[in-house]
Amino acid sequence: MNMARNLLSTWAVLLLAASAVLLMGASGDRTSQRFDRLGHNLMCECGCNQILLECNHVGCTYSEQMRQELKLALDQGDSDDVILAGFVAKYGPTVLAAPTTTGFNRVAWIMPVVIFIAGLTAVVLVVRAWKRRPPAPPSDTAGRTSAELDEFRRRARQETSL
Amino acid sequence: MPQLGSFTLLLGLALSVYAFVAGLLAIVYHDDRLSETARRAGIAVFLAVTAASAILVYAAFHNDFSVAYILHHSNRALPAPYKFAALWSGQEGSLLFWCWLLAAYALVLRLRHRVDTRLVAHASVVISAVQIFFLSLVNFAAHPFALVAGTIPADGNGLNPLLQYPEMVIHPPMLYLGYVGMTVPFCFALAALIMKYPGEKWIHITRRWTMVGWLFLTCGIFLGSYWAYRVLGWGGWWGWDPVENASLLPWLTGTAFLHSVMMQEKRGMMKVWNMWLIFSTFLLAIFGTFLTRSGVVSSVHAFAESDIGPYFVVFMALTISVCAFFFVRNRSHLASEHKLESLVSRESSFLFNNVLLLVAAFAVLWGTLFPVLSEWVTGHKVTVGPPFFNKVNIPIALCLLLLTAVGPLLAWRKTSVESLRRNFLGPALIALAVAVALAIGGMRPWVDISYFYALMTIMLSVLVAATIGSEFIRGGLVIARHNQSNLFHGMWLLTRRNTRRYGGYIVHLGVIVTMIGFAGVAFYQNTEQELGFGDKMSIGPYTLVCRSYTQDDKPNYSSEWAILDIYKNGKQITTMYPEQRFYKASGQPATIVANRSTIMEDLYLVYTGKNPENGHPIIKAHLNPLVWWIWAGAHLILIGTIIALVPNLQARRVKPSPSQPAPGRAIDLAESRAPVGARN
Numbered sequence: 001m002n003m004a005r006n007l008l009s010t011w012a013v014l015l016l017a018a019s020a021v022l023l024m025g026a027s028g029d030r031t032s033q034r035f036d037r038l039g040h041n042l043m044c045e046c047g048c049n050q051i052l053l054e055c056n057h058v059g060c061t062y063s064e065q066m067r068q069e070l071k072l073a074l075d076q077g078d079s080d081d082v083i084l085a086g087f088v089a090k091y092g093p094t095v096l097a098a099p100t101t102t103g104f105n106r107v108a109w110i111m112p113v114v115i116f117i118a119g120l121t122a123v124v125l126v127v128r129a130w131k132r133r134p135p136a137p138p139s140d141t142a143g144r145t146s147a148e149l150d151e152f153r154r155r156a157r158q159e160t161s162l
Numbered sequence: 163m164p165q166l167g168s169f170t171l172l173l174g175l176a177l178s179v180y181a182f183v184a185g186l187l188a189i190v191y192h193d194d195r196l197s198e199t200a201r202r203a204g205i206a207v208f209l210a211v212t213a214a215s216a217i218l219v220y221a222a223f224h225n226d227f228s229v230a231y232i233l234h235h236s237n238r239a240l241p242a243p244y245k246f247a248a249l250w251s252g253q254e255g256s257l258l259f260w261c262w263l264l265a266a267y268a269l270v271l272r273l274r275h276r277v278d279t280r281l282v283a284h285a286s287v288v289i290s291a292v293q294i295f296f297l298s299l300v301n302f303a304a305h306p307f308a309l310v311a312g313t314i315p316a317d318g319n320g321l322n323p324l325l326q327y328p329e330m331v332i333h334p335p336m337l338y339l340g341y342v343g344m345t346v347p348f349c350f351a352l353a354a355l356i357m358k359y360p361g362e363k364w365i366h367i368t369r370r371w372t373m374v375g376w377l378f379l380t381c382g383i384f385l386g387s388y389w390a391y392r393v394l395g396w397g398g399w400w401g402w403d404p405v406e407n408a409s410l411l412p413w414l415t416g417t418a419f420l421h422s423v424m425m426q427e428k429r430g431m432m433k434v435w436n437m438w439l440i441f442s443t444f445l446l447a448i449f450g451t452f453l454t455r456s457g458v459v460s461s462v463h464a465f466a467e468s469d470i471g472p473y474f475v476v477f478m479a480l481t482i483s484v485c486a487f488f489f490v491r492n493r494s495h496l497a498s499e500h501k502l503e504s505l506v507s508r509e510s511s512f513l514f515n516n517v518l519l520l521v522a523a524f525a526v527l528w529g530t531l532f533p534v535l536s537e538w539v540t541g542h543k544v545t546v547g548p549p550f551f552n553k554v555n556i557p558i559a560l561c562l563l564l565l566t567a568v569g570p571l572l573a574w575r576k577t578s579v580e581s582l583r584r585n586f587l588g589p590a591l592i593a594l595a596v597a598v599a600l601a602i603g604g605m606r607p608w609v610d611i612s613y614f615y616a617l618m619t620i621m622l623s624v625l626v627a628a629t630i631g632s633e634f635i636r637g638g639l640v641i642a643r644h645n646q647s648n649l650f651h652g653m654w655l656l657t658r659r660n661t662r663r664y665g666g667y668i669v670h671l672g673v674i675v676t677m678i679g680f681a682g683v684a685f686y687q688n689t690e691q692e693l694g695f696g697d698k699m700s701i702g703p704y705t706l707v708c709r710s711y712t713q714d715d716k717p718n719y720s721s722e723w724a725i726l727d728i729y730k731n732g733k734q735i736t737t738m739y740p741e742q743r744f745y746k747a748s749g750q751p752a753t754i755v756a757n758r759s760t761i762m763e764d765l766y767l768v769y770t771g772k773n774p775e776n777g778h779p780i781i782k783a784h785l786n787p788l789v790w791w792i793w794a795g796a797h798l799i800l801i802g803t804i805i806a807l808v809p810n811l812q813a814r815r816v817k818p819s820p821s822q823p824a825p826g827r828a829i830d831l832a833e834s835r836a837p838v839g840a841r842n
């Protein structure tokens with residue numbers, strides 16, 4: 001049992017370490033990388049519902065102008081927050097490709113985590129309850145008892161063992 | 163002809179109502195003759211709806227622009243295959259197509275009534291109720307044979323250019339086959355609950371029908387992805403658009419059901435859960451249709467906004483009420499037969515699998531609806547786009563990959579520590595070695611979050627491949643030794659003897675191949691440049707040289723394109739022709755992407771426009787690694803699902819020993835045994 005725990009915990013540690021890397025995020029990237037990253041966090045406002053850097057509508061009157069504005073802001077040395085705030089001020093909150101982590105928008109991020117934790121808790125509770133309760137009689141065993149079926153399974157395993 | 167079409171639709175509705183009422187009365191009064199008339203009326207619904215669909219297609223082929231639907235979705239110069247596809251290209255036609263598919267599924271269900279006459283009679287009543295809803299829609303809310311008021315125009319408005327691609331001729335039918343296909347398992351599940359069906363036969367029938375629906379839905383989703391990639395020209399294949407999300411929701415719950423149903427079939431557990439998973443899958447398929455058609459959320463894929471939304475809301479509310487009523491009334495019938503013995507068991511892995519899949523489904527649904535909720539609460543609309551869905555769903559997908567690797571190593575009931583260690587250690591070491599090699603090779607997870615995701619995806623995919631591979635090899639070796647044949651023949655027989663299990667493993671292999679394709683996103687790059695005669699542009703190892711650019715005029719569209727010679731490491735490898743079309747009837751432009759796909763990367767060229775001053779084409783070049791793997795994985799998933807649907811090869815019969823009672827039927831040895839190497 002300890003070995004199984006060790007194996008599972010090794011993977012859990014790996015995933016946790018990975019999550020830590022996720023939380024740290026990328027830092028110190030170059031202007032082109034910042035353009036790419038910020039451009040993928042903004043929406044084109046032409047009504048196409050596409051990410052700014054992915055809008056490819058022929059004759060789109062917004063995307064090229066917005067890309068130029070982003071380049072200009074980066075050249076001026078503005079921080080990410082200032083650039084995004086500038087876009088929100090000009091185009092409204094829908095220009096951001098994902099909800100912010102302020103105000104009611106926080107709910108968008110919190111809910112999946114809450115559901116995930118609730119789901120895991122429910123599984124643990126269900127497993128505990130199932131381990132405690134006695135099994136109900138099977139609804140259809142074609143005239144065989146559970147013990148007989150178990151015996152068939154045991155024999156099947158035995159005859160196909162390596 | 164339009165009048166005849168309207169008549170056949172009314173006839174179809176009348177027959178559905180009869181099939182429902184007569185079927186219901188036949189069940190209440192145990193009248194077999196009445197039940198048979200209901201069944202035959204149900205079969206006749208298929209004929210009526212087929213006639214209506216044929217009449218609409220006939221109108222499209224004969225340019226009958228007196229029919230408003232044909233006027234808005236076709237034109238004289240439209241090529242024949244797209245005239246046929248016009249049937250499902252608009253709101254009214256696609257609803258008629260939905261009715262036809264539903265009638266076709268119902269036909270199969272009713273023709274196969276001898277599988278279990280009573281169960282099918284109940285399921286038939288439920289499916290008739292669903293048919294009444296959809297036929298009411300096309301008769302009263304979205305009539306495909308509505309006539310044009312006033313003068314009939316000489317030509318139609320044409321089909322949306324984005325839909326004029328071969329992939330779009332097959333993508334919607336596949337997706338609809340998936341959506342509509344989820345109705346059949348729902349009908350069987352509700353029927354079994356209503357009649358307190360004795361035994362587990364209904365769950366076997368439901369599972370097989372769910373696999374059929376899931377197969378088509380998977381096919382439709384991947385075809386849609388392929389279409390987005392090859393046609394929309396933005397260089398990606400999934401945009402987390404509300405309509406794309408809508409197709410993912412029933413797919414996720416259907417996938418959860420296909421896993422948890424094994425607990426019911428093998429251990430008699432999770433009956434309530436499975437019942438609600440099937441109900442949810444059907445409801446989410448209807449909800450997806452509602453999203454696409456009601457205008458609740460904005461999407462590039464949605465049909466024109468219409469007023470049919472309230473009809474869907476009422477139908478979903480009624481469906482939930484009926485399901486809840488019969489669940490409360492008959493829930494005692496769904497009691498579990500066994501208890502869980504250990505947390506380290508196949509059963510618990512399915513529980514966690516279900517939690518992860520349902521959390522993913524919730525996250526997708528939540529993200530899709532949050533803009534509506536936000537506007538309702540705060541008065542301001544927000545955008546929930548790819549950054550949100552990627553941040554939430556990628557970690558869930560990685561956890562699912564880990565479970566996919568561990569799951570096959572766990573036995574039913576309880577897994578011994580020794581077997582888990584023996585089977586997990588090797589694959590885990592291989593996966594870690596691959597991860598270290600990739601990190602040394604340049605995939606530094608600490609440099610960028612996308613590199614980290616890519617590394618984890620590939621590492622866990624290798625882990626899954628190694629565990630599945632070891633399952634095939636171990637089982638194949640046993641059979642090869644027994645039959646004195648080679649390993650491959652052994653693995654072939656192993657798969658034939660338990661198609662469901664090993665078909666499932668092939669599906670998992672397909673999933674990891676697809677996931678590796680997804681991991682390539684971290685390394686996508688693109689560049690854009692204006693190219694005159696002889697001008698060059700470079701991306702990755704490729705150099706593009708503009709040989710020429712030209713234009714053409716055809717009845718349906720005019721076009722302009724560039725002719726680009728492609729060099730790799732100084733050697734010419736091919737010539738590519740990115741194109742832009744201008745469709746005359748609709749007055750809309752569209753891009754025709756030039757794509758060179760290899761196992762390592764796609765060179766993807768888009769003609770984005772031309773410089774108005776000198777006429778030079780502007781070319782956007784994308785270098786997308788590993789995209790080929792996505793489509794290869796999709797093929798594996800489909801092959802695996804088809805294998806899982808094929809009946810098992812005749813299993814060996816167990817000779818009864820004198821001291822043991824003889825089983826009444828052959829025991830499928832492969833199915834009954836614990837996973838190879840996971841014995842206690």
